[in-house]
Amino acid sequence: MTNNNSIEICLIVALDENNGIGRDGDLLCHLSNDLKHFKEVTSGHTVIMGRRTYESLPKGALPNRINVVITSDTADNYQGCIVVRSVEEALTHCKEGEKVFIIGGGQLYRATYELADLLYLTRIHHTFSDADTFFPEIDFDEWILTEKEMHAADDKHRYPYTFLTFRKK
Numbered sequence: 001m002t003n004n005n006s007i008e009i010c011l012i013v014a015l016d017e018n019n020g021i022g023r024d025g026d027l028l029c030h031l032s033n034d035l036k037h038f039k040e041v042t043s044g045h046t047v048i049m050g051r052r053t054y055e056s057l058p059k060g061a062l063p064n065r066i067n068v069v070i071t072s073d074t075a076d077n078y079q080g081c082i083v084v085r086s087v088e089e090a091l092t093h094c095k096e097g098e099k100v101f102i103i104g105g106g107q108l109y110r111a112t113y114e115l116a117d118l119l120y121l122t123r124i125h126h127t128f129s130d131a132d133t134f135f136p137e138i139d140f141d142e143w144i145l146t147e148k149e150m151h152a153a154d155d156k157h158r159y160p161y162t163f164l165t166f167r168k169k
């Protein structure tokens with residue numbers, strides 16, 4: 001599969017020091033600033049997700065975004081979402097020149113990593129020994145760091161974390 005050059009494909013993820021992203025169908029931890037950052041970055045755009053990630057959303061489809069769910073499920077379980085069968089089909093729903101966000105999970109990140117133009121990483125400075133879902137290995141020689149914002153742990157954030165944006169070389 002090749003990327004249609006008129007669409008900018010962005011992967012957005014919160015990952016621990018070992019690229020862990022999830023456990024038992026949920027996030028590894030909840031960092032309120034990261035949820036805010038995710039909302040700010042993705043609002044107004046199309047978000048594409050795997051079926052399990054959709055099932056993990058507490059209130060279903062994300063507001064102010066076009067939600068696309070990839071699944072082989074034919075049941076009518078995805079209120080407010082466009083349901084597709086493949087990454088190729090998902091991308092047909094994006095407009096020319098649009099910035100589209102792949103929001104997980106592990107299976108979908110693996111399927112789209114090679115297509116990505118931008119990575120929005122929230123690196124959580126901790127290793128969760130019980131993570132069961134992972135982001136693919138990143139070869140940082142292939143990426144240019146364009147933004148970096150470090151945050152210390154505080155009352156609302158149990159772990160320090162860094163927002164990083166990379167563009168493909």
Ligand SMILES: NC(=O)c1ccc[n+]([C@@H]2O[C@H](COP(=O)([O-])OP(=O)(O)OC[C@H]3O[C@@H](n4cnc5c(N)ncnc54)[C@H](OP(=O)(O)O)[C@@H]3O)[C@@H](O)[C@H]2O)c1
Nearest residue numbers: 014022025026027050051052053072104105106107108111
């Ligand atoms: N840290 C983060 O930023 C972040 C973000 C998102 C999710 N997560 C976590 O990641 C975990 C879920 O990830 P996951 O890997 O288990 O599942 P997932 O990628 O969310 O969903 C997997 C399902 O989506 C469909 N699918 C995904 N990729 C596909 C492809 N290329 N072609 C066709 N169908 C595809 C299939 O659905 P069917 O089986 O229905 O056919 C597949 O079983 C959860 O723990 C979640 O909390 C973390």
